[in-house]
Amino acid sequence: MTYRPELIGGHLALDLVNTVAWRRDPTRTVDRFADLPNVERWLLAAGVSRDQAVVTRRLRDDLVAARDIAYDVLARLAVGDRPARATVDALHGLISGVVRSASVELSPFGWRADDPGDAVRLAVWRLFEDEDLGRLRQCGDDGCGWLFLDRSKNGSRRWCSSADCGNRARARRHYERARGTTA
């Protein structure tokens, strides 16, 4: 089946992190970036590239490295834990690299990067700089592992997708209730 990127993170850097499915269930984990054409599909869907980008192994490896560094820090923050020192150092290295490779645009003023790898790393930096990480959540499903910014007014979003993980949880609760009444 053709990979269709699901952009549910509420931020490009989170949609990058979510290119690994079932991260918390090693028996089911799928890395969507294992296939180079999927990297291209993701870059187009996420609006990083406007035209068919030539995805080299090197670009893929750069994106995977940025993704996994970001995940290691974000997954801890999402559950209110302190990230490990080594992962924070890796993130620091990533962000200092972004500052060196991005250019400064004068009008409108701001940082920019044309290379897709740099553009995605820039998004990782922006996530940490611009967003309220108090709203960062990990999907309530035990195996899913997807991350998102909960932008709901009362901060009540639990699932990456209510149609997907949320629906499965509802079905499971229903099944358990039904079993409970017949037992």
Ligand SMILES: [Zn+2]
């Ligand atoms: Zn989920």
